[in-house]
Amino acid sequence: MATLLTKRRHIYFNIKIKWIHLKLKIIVITLNAGITRQLFLKRCVLLSL
Incomplete structure (x- = not known):
């Protein structure tokens, strides 16, 4: 019982x-x-500027 x-x-x-x-x-x-997406978006924004 105890073992069970x-x-x-x-x-x-x-x-x-x-x-x-x-x-x-x-x-x-x-x-x-989420972090990689944010970094990617920031990079895209910087490139577009």
């Missing part, structure tokens, strides 16, 4: 950690995309 509970908790914990990692990865990717 611990196993279940372990699986849940692993899933939670993976989910957090995914969320962080997505946030980082979106931030990087």
